[in-house]
Amino acid sequence: MIEINHLWGKVREANPLVHTISNLVSANDCANLLLAVGASPIMASAIQEMEDITRISQATVLNLGTPNDSKYATCTKAGVYANKYAHPVIVDPVGIGASLYRKEKVTQLLKEVQPTIIRANVGEVQSLLGSKSQARGVDSFAQSHSDDGQSDAVVLAQQLDCVVLMTGKDDFVTNGTHSYLIEGGSSILTKITGTGDMLSVLCGALSNVTDPLTAALSASYSWKVIGKLVKESSAGLGQAHRQLFDYASQIEQITKIQHTVTIHESGGRKHDN
Numbered sequence: 001m002i003e004i005n006h007l008w009g010k011v012r013e014a015n016p017l018v019h020t021i022s023n024l025v026s027a028n029d030c031a032n033l034l035l036a037v038g039a040s041p042i043m044a045s046a047i048q049e050m051e052d053i054t055r056i057s058q059a060t061v062l063n064l065g066t067p068n069d070s071k072y073a074t075c076t077k078a079g080v081y082a083n084k085y086a087h088p089v090i091v092d093p094v095g096i097g098a099s100l101y102r103k104e105k106v107t108q109l110l111k112e113v114q115p116t117i118i119r120a121n122v123g124e125v126q127s128l129l130g131s132k133s134q135a136r137g138v139d140s141f142a143q144s145h146s147d148d149g150q151s152d153a154v155v156l157a158q159q160l161d162c163v164v165l166m167t168g169k170d171d172f173v174t175n176g177t178h179s180y181l182i183e184g185g186s187s188i189l190t191k192i193t194g195t196g197d198m199l200s201v202l203c204g205a206l207s208n209v210t211d212p213l214t215a216a217l218s219a220s221y222s223w224k225v226i227g228k229l230v231k232e233s234s235a236g237l238g239q240a241h242r243q244l245f246d247y248a249s250q251i252e253q254i255t256k257i258q259h260t261v262t263i264h265e266s267g268g269r270k271h272d273n
């Protein structure tokens with residue numbers, strides 16, 4: 001059993017600087033979430049400073065939402081330096097299936113940058129793989145079957161030699177060999193924009209204190225637990241949005257307690273955390 005609360009304790013102790021190239025929609029939420037869990041955010045965007053910023057950071061999150069040529073160039077440079085300095089790179093290919101432009105640019109970026117973790121919804125995983133595209137803008141599709149896209153995620157992890165965290169009603173985490181299903185949480189997270197982006201920065205914070213598979217699994221579990229707690233205690237979406245940060249600031253205590261969110265080894269037995 002992974003002691004997820006201990007990992008969050010390590011994050012607070014290490015206070016990693018997480019360089020996040022975010023998007024125009026969720027930048028502020030991503031920065032505040034990193035602070036809430038005890039990491040430090042830096043959101044740089046000028047290509048000229050990518051080497052310096054990457055050198056002083058402990059993890060890099062490349063969120064490819066609200067893209068343009070300059071952003072892709074900046075993300076590629078940050079990713080290349082993160083690989084050079086051997087620190088984790090989280091790639092969030094926001095809405096990759098929404099346009100041919102994104103598809104070509106993200107494909108090119110992934111030829112130059114070795115990702116550590118790809119965090120994407122089902123449609124984005126399938127677009128990355130070039131299989132049946134289910135993208136509709138930047139958001140998750142409602143999943144009719146909980147195993148949707150799982151084999152695609154496994155192939156993607158094998159092809160890119162990284163961990164894939166595929167989100168939706170159930171999350172699926174795989175390194176191409178070992179796979180896990182994380183069940184539970186609340187669909188309220190789909191009513192607040194950028195909750196996938198926020199999960200990606202949690203992966204960045206955790207990947208500094210543990211291996212990529214454990215980081216993705218722990219981030220997925222923790223965010224689903226927070227989604228569930230927020231659903232149970234908020235009166236509406238405004239309050240729910242704020243409560244994401246309130247619960248995140250107590251993440252060690254929250255993940256110490258047993259919740260209805262479960263982790264199953266794919267094809268294996270159920271773990272209660």
Ligand SMILES: Nc1ncnc2c1ncn2[C@@H]1O[C@H](COP(=O)(O)OP(=O)(O)OP(=O)(O)O)[C@@H](O)[C@H]1O
Nearest residue numbers: 121139140167168169186187189193194195196197
């Ligand atoms: N139907 C659902 N029920 C419960 N949780 C869900 C559901 N759909 C998504 N989630 C959760 O919402 C969070 C964000 O995942 P989602 O797949 O919506 O990301 P996304 O589409 O990239 O989001 P965004 O573009 O808003 O950042 C994850 O923690 C995921 O587990």
Ligand SMILES: Cc1ncsc1CCO
Nearest residue numbers: 023025065066094138194
């Ligand atoms: C709504 C939206 N549009 C571009 S990025 C974003 C936030 C979810 O990634």
